[in-house]
Amino acid sequence: MAALMTATCACASHPVSRDGDALALLSVEALRPALPAGRTARVERSTATGLRLDVMPEQARVFVDGRAMGLARHLGTLLPLAPGVHQVSVRLEGHATWRAEVVVGDRPEPIQVTLTASP
Template sequence: MPPNARRLLIAALMAGTCACARHPVARDGDALALLRVEAVRPAMPVGRAARVEGAAATGLRLDVMPEGARVFVDGRAMGLARQLGALLPLAPGVHQVSVRLEGHATWRAEVMVGDRPEPIQVTLTASP
């Protein structure tokens, strides 16, 4: 940590602006240790929390036939298509998606998830 930042941290602790300020500190290292242990994040107001969750609602809207197929994203099993619901939440970016069902050909694709849910329709065909 740069020396100036350390001084600011100590000043904040001494001023009582942090939960750590109730403990006396002898050295900079003691203050940093207390800050790591007792730092308290203020509660997020309910109105703001709802807006943040709404903004993060992105992922895949899967329509899979047959519904008993298993869905995998980036090599991790996500569950049965019928149990995943309307939206499979995923972080924005490129994801490897596969849909498998015994007796059917496996469907695979590289899917780009943006800031809005990406609709995907998959119909598995029976293997000969």
């Protein structure tokens, strides 16, 4: 802070010489209040969870909680879902529909589905 008070500020056209001038140039958004004693900052980690789908045939459609998610081959390796219980179905015309209730936890749940042709 002492260096800031005696140097020329790059964002101003005049030298900063007093504490009041230095504080006026600081952005209020850059200042954060200190945490109370005994408290730590909470860091939220973004953990990707959901279903790791391996579906055959790949052109089957995937549905989660009654919502169409798309073709299995277009969904990639991880279908992101919130933790909890989900109703999953995989459908393809001319094949038996696969249905399951799946519990998604804090890690991706692997699901392997092979549809069988219906007679």
